[in-house]
Amino acid sequence: MVIIMLGAPGTGKGTIAKILSENLNIPQVSTGDIFRKHIKEGTELGKIAESYISKGQLVADDVTIGLVNSRLDEKDVQNGIILDGFPRTVKQAEALDEMLAKRNKKVDMVINLTTPEEEIIERIVNRRICSNPDCKTVYNIILNPPKKEGICDVCGHELIQRKDDNVETVKKRLQNYFMQTSPLVEYYEKQGTLKTEEVSKSINRLGGDVAKDILENLKR
Numbered sequence: 001m002v003i004i005m006l007g008a009p010g011t012g013k014g015t016i017a018k019i020l021s022e023n024l025n026i027p028q029v030s031t032g033d034i035f036r037k038h039i040k041e042g043t044e045l046g047k048i049a050e051s052y053i054s055k056g057q058l059v060a061d062d063v064t065i066g067l068v069n070s071r072l073d074e075k076d077v078q079n080g081i082i083l084d085g086f087p088r089t090v091k092q093a094e095a096l097d098e099m100l101a102k103r104n105k106k107v108d109m110v111i112n113l114t115t116p117e118e119e120i121i122e123r124i125v126n127r128r129i130c131s132n133p134d135c136k137t138v139y140n141i142i143l144n145p146p147k148k149e150g151i152c153d154v155c156g157h158e159l160i161q162r163k164d165d166n167v168e169t170v171k172k173r174l175q176n177y178f179m180q181t182s183p184l185v186e187y188y189e190k191q192g193t194l195k196t197e198e199v200s201k202s203i204n205r206l207g208g209d210v211a212k213d214i215l216e217n218l219k220r
């Protein structure tokens, strides 16, 4: 099963993908996480990625598509994959359709998350993430704080704030989302795979609630 998490930054893609991944037993593949790992390790790809990410821009399509193309050949994703943050442009979506078709696969479900913009900014600025790459639990220091400040409840590692989680960069990321990524809503609507879910405290529906409903629907 191929599931895509679509939505502006801070709508809860990673949180929902993590719950789905644990329950469906298929890997969550976040292109953002892969880029951050390369940046941390100082690889050539990391240097290229950082030059875009630090400015709130999308990494070039050919770089990102190449990365996903090789990830699709790895053994752990042969029974399914949850793509968290890919595709983000129409070119990437078209390339993904081709890459999957070559492997006799297709996109099965696209979960499109929507959240009011002011809530997104508040959520991203207050976001903290577990630094343990095998955990990556996401907290919000206001809505969902850890029991002990700065420490992950699940694994005890330190919580970190992403460098690009600041107001200035988030505004650029949101602009880019509307210009480059939001056309994918129509792209997948036409394919009949789109499922739109609102994630907002104003309707008392957060990522965990959405994930629970998706899992229940899949069981039916």
Ligand code: AMP
Pocket (backbone or CB within 6 Å): 009, 030, 031, 032, 033, 035, 052, 053, 056, 057, 058, 059, 060, 064, 084, 085, 086, 087, 088, 092, 173
């Ligand atoms: P994320 O962790 O998904 O918020 O991604 C962090 C950053 O990595 C984004 O703001 C982009 O700069 C870059 N990135 C992640 N996924 C993609 C993608 N599919 N295409 C281009 N850039 C990406």
